[in-house]
Amino acid sequence: MRQDIVAVCRAIAAFTEEPGYTTRTFLSPPMHDVHALLRERMLRAGMSVSVDAAGNLRGVYGGRTARRLLIGSHLDTVPRAGAFDGILGVVMGVALVESLRGRRLSYGIEVIGFSEEEGVRFGAPFLGSRALVGTLDDELLAKCDGSGCSVREAIEQFGLDAARLGEAVMSSDVIGYLEVHIEQGPVLESLDCPLGVVEAIAGQSRYLLRWEGKANHAGTTPMALRRDALTAASRWVVRVEEVARELEGLVATVGQLEVEPNAGNVIPGLVRASLDVRHAGDAVRETALRRILEEARRIAGQCGITVSWEQRLEQRAVPMDVRLTELLAEAVPGAPRLMSGAGHDAMIVAQRAPVAMLFLRSPGGISHHPDEAVQEEDVEAAYQACRRFLEVLDV
Amino acid sequence: MRQDIVAVCRAIAAFTEEPGYTTRTFLSPPMHDVHALLRERMLRAGMSVSVDAAGNLRGVYGGRTARRLLIGSHLDTVPRAGAFDGILGVVMGVALVESLRGRRLSYGIEVIGFSEEEGVRFGAPFLGSRALVGTLDDELLAKCDGSGCSVREAIEQFGLDAARLGEAVMSSDVIGYLEVHIEQGPVLESLDCPLGVVEAIAGQSRYLLRWEGKANHAGTTPMALRRDALTAASRWVVRVEEVARELEGLVATVGQLEVEPNAGNVIPGLVRASLDVRHAGDAVRETALRRILEEARRIAGQCGITVSWEQRLEQRAVPMDVRLTELLAEAVPGAPRLMSGAGHDAMIVAQRAPVAMLFLRSPGGISHHPDEAVQEEDVEAAYQACRRFLEVLDV
Numbered sequence: 001m002r003q004d005i006v007a008v009c010r011a012i013a014a015f016t017e018e019p020g021y022t023t024r025t026f027l028s029p030p031m032h033d034v035h036a037l038l039r040e041r042m043l044r045a046g047m048s049v050s051v052d053a054a055g056n057l058r059g060v061y062g063g064r065t066a067r068r069l070l071i072g073s074h075l076d077t078v079p080r081a082g083a084f085d086g087i088l089g090v091v092m093g094v095a096l097v098e099s100l101r102g103r104r105l106s107y108g109i110e111v112i113g114f115s116e117e118e119g120v121r122f123g124a125p126f127l128g129s130r131a132l133v134g135t136l137d138d139e140l141l142a143k144c145d146g147s148g149c150s151v152r153e154a155i156e157q158f159g160l161d162a163a164r165l166g167e168a169v170m171s172s173d174v175i176g177y178l179e180v181h182i183e184q185g186p187v188l189e190s191l192d193c194p195l196g197v198v199e200a201i202a203g204q205s206r207y208l209l210r211w212e213g214k215a216n217h218a219g220t221t222p223m224a225l226r227r228d229a230l231t232a233a234s235r236w237v238v239r240v241e242e243v244a245r246e247l248e249g250l251v252a253t254v255g256q257l258e259v260e261p262n263a264g265n266v267i268p269g270l271v272r273a274s275l276d277v278r279h280a281g282d283a284v285r286e287t288a289l290r291r292i293l294e295e296a297r298r299i300a301g302q303c304g305i306t307v308s309w310e311q312r313l314e315q316r317a318v319p320m321d322v323r324l325t326e327l328l329a330e331a332v333p334g335a336p337r338l339m340s341g342a343g344h345d346a347m348i349v350a351q352r353a354p355v356a357m358l359f360l361r362s363p364g365g366i367s368h369h370p371d372e373a374v375q376e377e378d379v380e381a382a383y384q385a386c387r388r389f390l391e392v393l394d395v
Numbered sequence: 396m397r398q399d400i401v402a403v404c405r406a407i408a409a410f411t412e413e414p415g416y417t418t419r420t421f422l423s424p425p426m427h428d429v430h431a432l433l434r435e436r437m438l439r440a441g442m443s444v445s446v447d448a449a450g451n452l453r454g455v456y457g458g459r460t461a462r463r464l465l466i467g468s469h470l471d472t473v474p475r476a477g478a479f480d481g482i483l484g485v486v487m488g489v490a491l492v493e494s495l496r497g498r499r500l501s502y503g504i505e506v507i508g509f510s511e512e513e514g515v516r517f518g519a520p521f522l523g524s525r526a527l528v529g530t531l532d533d534e535l536l537a538k539c540d541g542s543g544c545s546v547r548e549a550i551e552q553f554g555l556d557a558a559r560l561g562e563a564v565m566s567s568d569v570i571g572y573l574e575v576h577i578e579q580g581p582v583l584e585s586l587d588c589p590l591g592v593v594e595a596i597a598g599q600s601r602y603l604l605r606w607e608g609k610a611n612h613a614g615t616t617p618m619a620l621r622r623d624a625l626t627a628a629s630r631w632v633v634r635v636e637e638v639a640r641e642l643e644g645l646v647a648t649v650g651q652l653e654v655e656p657n658a659g660n661v662i663p664g665l666v667r668a669s670l671d672v673r674h675a676g677d678a679v680r681e682t683a684l685r686r687i688l689e690e691a692r693r694i695a696g697q698c699g700i701t702v703s704w705e706q707r708l709e710q711r712a713v714p715m716d717v718r719l720t721e722l723l724a725e726a727v728p729g730a731p732r733l734m735s736g737a738g739h740d741a742m743i744v745a746q747r748a749p750v751a752m753l754f755l756r757s758p759g760g761i762s763h764h765p766d767e768a769v770q771e772e773d774v775e776a777a778y779q780a781c782r783r784f785l786e787v788l789d790v
Contacts, residue, residue, distance in 0.1 A: 185615025218648035219736025220580025234632035241626045253613035256658045264650045266670035274659035341614025
């Protein structure tokens with residue numbers, strides 16, 4: 001079984017817009033091939049298959065009642081992606097239905113391959129799961145890609161009817177949503193664990209800071225008379241890391257930093273720096289953010305320069321459903337609980353249904369890269385855990 | 396007198412390649428206008444005037460002996476320059492000869508307006524003063540500007556004969572070189588002094604450092620598992636400043652810093668940073684450089700990343716001539732002694748003759764900018780000081 005899941009993911013990776021790499025954006029032509037491959041397997045497993053108006057592939061396997069468990073993830077990729085981000089969760093869903101060999105549970109299963117999660121083509125992520133919860137609105141539909149094609153036009157060009165988006169919204173009989181996903185980080189590997197149960201998707205604060213000193217000649221300006229924007233910003237970068245290390249589970253990153261005029265013999269007059277702060281708990285994140293911005297103010301004052309900032313993103317944490325997550329944890333005894341630092345479709349689905357997420361170890365923590373991988377024994381462990389989860393739910 | 400010197404500098408600033416700004420590179424067409432204006436004044440002051448094969452304007456005022464004092468600076472500018480950098484020293488030389496009203500000293504005076512000091516057009520500075528000391532060699536003559544024109548061709552296009560460069564070399568009767576220049580820094584202003592006597596032109600070490608960590612997802616990589624090239628480089632930038640502040644007279648600058656991949660949600664995997672260290676004493680500069688590079692190695696080790704560097708420039712300090720500088724200091728009682736953090740023609744002339752430099756206060760420390768200025772009373776003070784210097788030399 002496990003070889004099969006990995007093999008199908010690798011086969012799907014060959015459907016690409018860019019030969020030699022895996023690049024598959026929202027409703028790009030190779031998405032038709034992905035749908036064809038998965039539809040074939042879904043049908044063989046006894047599912048009824050459709051593509052909704054947002055381009056989500058949906059396979060329904062009936063149960064003894066109308067209640068329905070959703071299992072899924074996304075089928076689109078970042079440019080030059082790996083073979084497992086998103087796809088693995090969809091292929092896993094199909095494999096779980098196959099494992100039932102026609103046996104009916106007390107609930108049905110709907111496997112969903114979301115059309116869009118990465119936000120690459122239109123700069124707006126989660127187009128697929130937003131359709132599922134009914135928030136793919138006119139504003140989003142009007143967004144255009146680099147070639148001037150709107151989301152609505154992309155839907156039509158794929159052969160779908162945007163007027164029927166209302167039918168894509170999930171039914172009220174949904175009892176939960178399970179997403180299996182690679183961790184895309186190094187935590188499970190560092191713990192030597194194949195699987196982890198996600199407790200929450202981290203909240204995020206993103207800021208842009210502007211440090212303004214005074215550019216001056218590097219040779220003729222004594223140290224005591226400088227207003228160096230980079231030495232001030234550097235003191236702050238060091239403090240950002242220290243604050244993050246003091247708060248359990250917090251991550252804080254200065255990923256972008258630009259210097260002006262950026263010449264070796266000129267004291268930097270201006271520095272622009274990004275700040276990205278994430279934590280599973282909103283209160284901790286807000287505390288950290290406050291301390292980091294206070295530090296910026298304090299350091300700027302000490303250095304005789306000015307600092308200002310603007311908020312770019314403020315996103316609250318999304319906790320997984322407590323009951324569903326406990327049931328999932330029962331099916332993976334001993335698995336560590338962790339936070340997801342990245343966003344996932346489960347974040348969006350959580351607006352309408354109880355959600356749970358299972359992470360697989362990412363070798364080297366590598367993702368969004370052709371070297372992205374999974375270990376076959378980890379896929380097997382995830383598959384067995386999910387089978388137990390289906391049984392636990394079957395009451 | 397002082398109004399006149401400032402007025403002539405401002406008049407010369409109107410001769411430009413770029414209307415609305417002062418931009419005048421090596422032997423560009425407006426340099427003809429500069430020569431015409433200064434030649435006229437030199438002739439009226441009783442000087443014989445020529446332009447040597449490197450494009451240096453040279454006015455000779457005879458003395459009672461063949462011995463000769465050189466007074467000069469450069470006539471070219473950086474792009475969008477001010478009106479005083481370089482030019483002031485040449486106009487001052489002419490004004491000093493004018494002040495003699497035909498009186499002969501025991502030595503002659505040669506005022507030189509160097510054709511090139513800034514290195515803008517050919518990326519090689521000091522083309523004018525190198526011709527004076529005989530080091531404007533074939534390699535330099537073959538250098539090309541952005542349009543593919545060589546130094547040699549630029550000389551011919553200006554109407555000069557590069558074959559006669561040998562005649563540009565200074566005579567053996569030169570008793571010294573005096574350069575009056577704006578400070579281009581904030582030291583004299585901070586000391587509330589109009590003039591300063593230069594003791595040395597600082598030695599410089601320039602390096603490029605490469606900090607290599609590992610790029611990773613800012614949301615999914617816990618603090619303890621990161622190898623962030625920017626937090627490491629930032630620790631070092633802070634230490635560079637601290638080391639510089641500990642050593643009297645040292646300046647050390649990280650002026651250029653570039654991050655890869657430079658995205659807000661990606662931990663920096665690579666940082667390239669420049670280092671510029673200057674001091675009047677080579678031993679102090681070498682000590683500082685060693686400590687700064689040791690700090691880089693130590694910090695990289697602590698952060699689990701690698702750092703490497705390459706030397707870009709290593710230039711020893713150039714002390715001014717002790718005797719000539721003492722005579723100059725006698726003429727400016729109470730003037731502070733200082734180091735020049737920037738290079739000047741005097742650095743090159745020092746290879747063949749005793750040199751001395753007098754700095755004028757730069758309001759706001761501003762230079763290489765249209766706002767570059769001088770105070771008229773400071774120009775007057777410099778003029779009077781130089782007149783006294785000429786008298787002291789007249790033995």
